Amino acid sequence: MTDMTHTQVRVRRGPPRGDVLMRYAFFLLVLVVFVTFATLRPAFITPGNIHGMLMSASIAALMFLGLTWLIAAGEIDVSFMSVAALSNMVVAGLVFKGAGWGLAALGGLGAGVVFGLLNATLVAVLRLPALVITIATGALAASIAAAIGLGTSIALNNTGFVGDILDLRVGVVPLIALIVGALYAASWVVQERLTFGHYIYAMEQNRNAVVEAGVPVNRMLFLLFVLSGTVSSLAGVLLAANLSSGQPYLGTSYFLDGLTAVLLGGMALKVGKPNVIGTLTAVIFLIGLLNGAALLGWTDSQRQIVRGSLLLIGVGLVVFARTRRKA
């Protein structure tokens, strides 16, 4: 048993030469693109811009953490952005009604946990199809979010302690970026070094085999959906303070980005398997790309096309890498 584990580890540690390029190609791409932007538009690397980009990247990365693991486990969740929008509106609605930020943040988190539990129960316990269920729960969350603001956004005149936390910074780096970075480091340990993470990868490969091996797959899936709802709502709470308003339709802009980040990020390091380091890199890449493109004066539609193409390229590469590996 131990022997087998050891050989497995050795195999993973010693990839073929060509793979090394694949593993780090994405990081190179990010570097090349960012250097290009910096030379074309020096405004790209001003401290203010870097701070802003890191801020949006941390919030987005927080939102996509649960999604990364769900997709790594071979499942899907398309309700994450609507859950974030819902908790964003719950916070805004409660603060607008005069509640304190502490209570409001708890309410927002609670909404996320409820939807996480709902998804988890329907998909992991009742074994219903994840895509259709999360389309429906996502639509439910989105419509509740719209109903809270009666169809419009809610402007807030203070951002409470959440705003204070967001304002803290270490040099140009916002404190929240460090916190999210630490969270991602911890998640990396969990996914790559602990059994839990190995089961996630194994579930994608062969669900039945993992069940036969005695792993409580349904319980894991349950946890993953609850986690996805929780981190999404945490991002929604932060967004309420960051935008100092509640935006019922903020979900749509995160939808494509979330899937793109996870799938494109899957190409980094693990060649075709969604992993947290890849997601983090891809989020920074996407935020930088959109920011740089805006500085270069691209229109929304052009950026939308770039997003869509990147997602297609990401999926294509993942499938290509997997089939080549199997061959």
Next chain:
Amino acid sequence: MISRQLTFRLLAFAALVAVIGLVFWSQSSAFASTGNLRSLMRHMSVQGLAALGLTFVIVVRHFDLSFPGIASMGAMTLGWLIASGLPLPVAIGGGLAVGLIFGLVNGIVVARLGLPDIVTTIATGGLAIGFSYFYSNGTSISQNFFMSGILDLNDRKIAGLDMPFAILMGAAALGAVLLHASRLGAGLYATGQNRTSAHFAGIPTRRLIVLAFALSGIGACLAITLLIASSGAANVTAGNQLLMPAFAAVYLGAALFGRPSIGATLAGTLLMSMMLNGFTLLAIPYYYSDAIVSTVLITAIAIFDPRVSGLLRRAGRRTGAAT
């Protein structure tokens, strides 16, 4: 045995229609007026065409999330062609061609290259929305619409039926022949049941999957053509309202009748359109009706899922035995 089950399912469907109809009728007597029933049928035509296209994709056990984006792209293409003064048939043909092309791309990428359907169609849908902005930078197009005669598509009547409903019925008849009375249809179901064994039984599974996605794209663009005919303008967000009702209609129908089929989708669409029409009539804001629609979808999938209904039945039997 099978026919008895079908009778039961038809009765359940009729009961649902009656209950929903009565609830709305008791709230507002205008619900049963001829004018409202006609607008209900118009609404059903738009939703139904999109749902019919999606049915084929669901039958081969795939997903298509791109059709709202494709529909927006088709809408803008149609609007642009009309605005540049081309004759109506050419413009409509152009809009449908967009649906066909994007559908073919989806199908080929999913069936031939083996990319995962969900993410691929999300990406192609996103691309289609991006492209749809190119015609007018995102503003809605309505030049020449009055002169072109596209509005007649909404207003004219055929054999006593409003044109949109006649088109839906025609499309449903074509779809029913294709899916339920031809070898192609049997092949589509077989592909959905088990792609590998269908392949070894000599069914061209890849080609059928491409066909299903192509039909989904065309259905979405045909739906949006009718929507444009009734609203008189093409805009880039036209397709957004198609996604949820189409999925809800197909799944509600499949849940009611045991498997996705043309009749099941029409039944699901009727239920969805009755609800959405009723909510509009009662002036309930869209965000509440969206919430109800999604709740209905979740409940329908859950209740009619064989495992869950089995559980319920067993629980019912146990309480029955206890008393």
